[in-house]
Amino acid sequence: MWFVNLLKGHRTPIIVVPGLFGSMSNEIIPGTGSWSFGIAKYAYEPFINMLEEMGYVQNKDLFIAFYDWRKQIPHSAKDYLYMKIKEVKRKTKAKKVHLICHSMGGLVARAYVQSDYYENDVQQLIILATPNAGSTPNYSYWTGGKMPGHGHHFNAVHLYMEVYLWLLGKLYKGNQIEAIHKHFKGLKDIMPGKDYGSYLINENKNGTMSFLSYEKMKTKNPFIDSLNDNRILIEKRGIKVTLIAGIGEETVQYLEVIPSDSKTKWADGQVVGEIKTDAGDGNASLNSVFLINGDKYMLRGSHIEILTESEPILRKKLLGKGLSNHKKTAKTKEEKDEIMILTEGKGDFYISEDKEYKHVKKGMNFTCGNIHYEQFSDTLSCLLISGKDLNNIRLKYRAKSERPVEIIMKQKGMQGKSLQNNMSAENEIEII
Numbered sequence: 001m002w003f004v005n006l007l008k009g010h011r012t013p014i015i016v017v018p019g020l021f022g023s024m025s026n027e028i029i030p031g032t033g034s035w036s037f038g039i040a041k042y043a044y045e046p047f048i049n050m051l052e053e054m055g056y057v058q059n060k061d062l063f064i065a066f067y068d069w070r071k072q073i074p075h076s077a078k079d080y081l082y083m084k085i086k087e088v089k090r091k092t093k094a095k096k097v098h099l100i101c102h103s104m105g106g107l108v109a110r111a112y113v114q115s116d117y118y119e120n121d122v123q124q125l126i127i128l129a130t131p132n133a134g135s136t137p138n139y140s141y142w143t144g145g146k147m148p149g150h151g152h153h154f155n156a157v158h159l160y161m162e163v164y165l166w167l168l169g170k171l172y173k174g175n176q177i178e179a180i181h182k183h184f185k186g187l188k189d190i191m192p193g194k195d196y197g198s199y200l201i202n203e204n205k206n207g208t209m210s211f212l213s214y215e216k217m218k219t220k221n222p223f224i225d226s227l228n229d230n231r232i233l234i235e236k237r238g239i240k241v242t243l244i245a246g247i248g249e250e251t252v253q254y255l256e257v258i259p260s261d262s263k264t265k266w267a268d269g270q271v272v273g274e275i276k277t278d279a280g281d282g283n284a285s286l287n288s289v290f291l292i293n294g295d296k297y298m299l300r301g302s303h304i305e306i307l308t309e310s311e312p313i314l315r316k317k318l319l320g321k322g323l324s325n326h327k328k329t330a331k332t333k334e335e336k337d338e339i340m341i342l343t344e345g346k347g348d349f350y351i352s353e354d355k356e357y358k359h360v361k362k363g364m365n366f367t368c369g370n371i372h373y374e375q376f377s378d379t380l381s382c383l384l385i386s387g388k389d390l391n392n393i394r395l396k397y398r399a400k401s402e403r404p405v406e407i408i409m410k411q412k413g414m415q416g417k418s419l420q421n422n423m424s425a426e427n428e429i430e431i432i
Contacts, residue, residue, distance in 0.1 A: 011055075011056070011061045012061075012094060012096060012097060012098050012123055012124075013061045013062070013063060013088050013092045013094050013097050013098070014051070014056060014061065014062055014063070014097065014098045014099075014100055014318065015063045015064070015065050015081075015084060015085065015088060015097050015098070015099050015100070016044075016047070016048065016051070016062070016063070016064045016065065016100050016101075016102075016105075017065045017067075017081060017099060017100070017101040017102070017105030017106070017108055017109050018037065018040065018044055018064070018065075018066070018102055018103075018105050019040075019102040019103025019104045019105050019129075019157075020069050020103055020104040020157065020160075020161075020186070020190065021038070021039065021040050021069065021157070021160040021161075021164065022037055022038075022040045022043065022044055022066075022069075022102065022103075022104075022105070023035065023036075023037070023038070023066035023067050023068070023069060024036055024037065024038025024039065024040075024066075025038075025066065027068055028068055028069075028070060029167070029374075029376050030376075030377070031374075031375055031376055031377065032374060032376070035064075035066040036066075038372075038374070039160065039163075039372050039374060039382070039384055040156075040160065041372065042372070042386060043156065043304045043307065044102075044307070046307070046308050047102075047307040047308055048062070048064070050307075050308055050311055050314075051100075051314075054314070054315060054318065054319060055319075059091075060092075061092065063084065063087075063088050065080060065081045065084040065085075065105075065108075066080065067079075067080035067081060067108060068080065068186075069104060069186045070183060070184050070185065070186050071185055071186055072185045072186055072188075072189055072223065073104070073107050073108055073111050073186060073189040073190075073223060074111050074115075074223065076108045076111070076186070077108050077109075077111035077112040077115065078111075078112070078115070078117065080108075081108055081109065081112050082112055082117065085097055085112075085119075085121055085122075089121060095121065096120075096121050096122060096123040097121060097122060097123065098122075098123055098124040098125075098126065098318065099113075099122055099124070099125050099126065100126045100128070100314070101125070101126065101127050101128065101130060102128045102129060102130070102307060103128070103129050103130055103131070103157075103283070103284065103303065104130070104186070104190055105130070106125075106127040106128070106129075106130025106132070107130060107131075107132070107189065107190065107224070107227070109122075109125055109127070110125075110132075110227055110231075110234070110292075111227065113125060113233070113234055113237065113239055114227060114230055114231070114233045114234060118237065120237065122239050123239070123240065124239070124240045124241075124242065124317065124318075125234065125239050125240070125241045125242070125294075126241075126242045126244070126314070126317060127241070127242065127243050127244065127289070127294075128244045128306060128307060128310055129244070129245065129246055129281050129283065129284045129289060129303050129306055130243075130284065130289060131190060131283070131284040131285070131288040131289065132195075132224075132228070132288055132289060132290075132291040132292050133192060133193055133195045133196040133224070133228070133287065133288040133291045134190060134191050134192030134193050134196050134221055134224050134288060135190055135191070135192065135283055135284055135285075135288065136192055136196075136199050136252045136253060136254065136255055136274075136285075137158070137252050137255075137274075137283075138187055138188075138190050138191040138192075139191050139192065139199070139200070139219060139255060139268075139271070140255060140271040141161055141165065141180070141187060142180065142181075142187050142188055142191055142219065143177070143219055143265060143266050143267050143268065144177075144265050144266050144270065144271060145165055145169075145176045145177055145180060145265070146162075146165070147161075147271070148271055148272065148273075148274075155282050155283070155302075155303075156302075156303070156304055156338075157282075157283050157303055157304075158283075159338070159340055163340065163342060163382055164184070165180065165184075166342055166408070167342075167376060167380065167382075168180060168183060168184065170344060170380055171376075171377075171380075175264055177264050177265055178264070188221065188223070189221065189223045189224060190221075190224075191219065191221045191224075192214075192221065192224075192288075193214075193220070193221040193224035193225045193228060194214050194215075194220075194225050194228075195224075195225075195228045195291055196214075196287075196288060197214070198211035198212060198213050198214050199211075199214075199253070199254050199255060200212040200217070200254070200255055200257050200268055200269055201254050201255065201256045201257065201275070202257060202258075202269060203256065203257075203258055209256075212257070212268060212269065217267075217268045218267045218268055219267045219268050228291065228292075231291075231292050231293075234292065234293075235293060240294075240295075241292065241293065241294030241295070242294055242295045242297070242313070242317055243289055243290055243292070243294045243295065243296045243297070244289075244297045244298075244299060244306060244310050244313060245280075245281065245284070245286050245289035245290060245296070245297070245298050245299070245306075246280065246281025246282070246284070246298075246299055246300070246301045246302060246303060246305070246306040247278065247279055247280065247281065247286055247298050247299070247300055248278055248300040248301070249278065249280060249281050249282035249301070249302050249303075250276045250277075250278060250280075250282060251276060251277055251278070251279070251280025251281065251282055251283065251284070251285050252274045252275075252276055253275055253276060253277040253280070253285055254274070254275040255271050255273070255274055255275075256271070256272055256273035256274065256275065257269025257270055257271055257272065258270050258272050281301065281302050281303040281305075281306060282302045282303050283303040284303065286298070297310075297313050299313075338384070338385070338386045339384070339385045339386075339393075340382070340383070340384050340385075341382070341383045341384075341385075341395070341407065341408070342380075342381075342382050342407070342408040343380070343381050343382075343383075343397065343407050343408075344379055344380055345379055345399065345407075346378060346379055346399065346400040347397050347398055347399040347400050348360065348397070348398050348400070349373070349381075349383055349395060349396070349397055350395070350396050350397075350398060351371070351385075351393065351394070351395050352393070352394040352395075353392060353393060354392075357394070357396065360373055360383065361373065371383070371384070371385055372384040394430070395430075396430045
């Protein structure tokens with residue numbers, strides 16, 4: 001029993017399974033290096049630090065199961081998570097592990113524990129913000145390549161989605177939807193399934209509104225439908241399940257659609273509006289997270305914030321310490337500014353916090369906040385700047401060749417703006 005082992009000083013090893021965009025390597029985008037959290041490190045590194053503060057040690061009893069989220073979830077479960085569990089058991093001599101999963105990672109874990117190759121080696125399945133019935137905006141991304149309008153609330157997952165779809169469009173010229181369907185098949189696996197219920201609302205010719213039933217849709221999610229049809233397997237296999245959901249954030253629940261004449265886009269209607277609920281974390285609705293059976297907890301916070309907000313729950317589930325024994329100080333929610341800049345062209349970024357400009361390089365430190373820089377190819381790059389107050393930041397771009405440069409900037413609470421310039425070599429453009 002895991003608790004007896006804990007009393008003896010032997011911890012059951014834990015494996016963290018990150019969500020969509022939480023794994024990055026050369027396998028996914030050439031030039032990004034070995035496996036890491038990539039651009040999502042600001043979401044997951046504090047979470048890993050929190051687990052370490054509980055006494056866990058990386059590569060001893062704390063491990064991370066990175067995977068290729070572009071591919072379909074059953075592939076990620078078998079070729080990545082299953083192999084990582086085997087590696088951890090071999091390294092630690094443990095017979096079972098605890099899986100702590102965030103967002104899409106929970107579906108990857110479920111695909112493994114519900115599979116016919118499952119090896120009875122998962123003691124606990126702790127799921128945070130996993131859309132077990134699917135997530136509505138993914139219909140829009142899968143069929144239309146975009147999500148019209150997000151309001152003024154910053155949403156990291158939507159931002160990362162836009163970055164990757166932009167990158168796909170640059171790497172694979174031609175039909176955007178064909179590129180998504182060929183190179184990002186994992187996206188289809190997180191669309192809503194039948195257990196979500198009807199989620200597209202049609203505007204009829206007489207002005208009335210009606211739901212398009214899931215059964216009549218062309219765009220279905222056979223993966224999640226099959227997974228949920230067999231969810232009783234988790235219980236039958238004796239796996240303890242904990243579900244942690246975020247609430248209090250505007251979350252898309254339904255999509256308003258109109259008929260589309262496109263032969264390649266919007267198979268079940270073009271998205272023109274959204275209906276939101278605050279019973280969600282900004283990405284996963286409460287009902288979707290709580291679809292399967294288990295111990296259920298709600299936390300106020302966003303899809304990312306509940307990772308660290310879950311600390312007292314994880315202490316109880318992993319260390320056997322009751323929630324009442326862990327004093328949690330109420331924290332004021334810190335508002336952070338976020339700026340994402342995408343460029344196509346040869347050149348360099350230079351950033352200044354005072355009067356001196358510094359050349360932006362991968363891994364550089366930043367006193368006012370955080371910088372993450374990725375060079376995807378000779379001409380494609382992405383820069384993310386986040387911090388409490390970015391008003392004093394200055395950023396410029398210096399061209400290296402006399403080719404057209406496209407710069408797209410997205411900032412919290414603002415629509416993205418595009419700057420296109422024909423720049424001579426060594427010419428500069430001030431971005432912010």
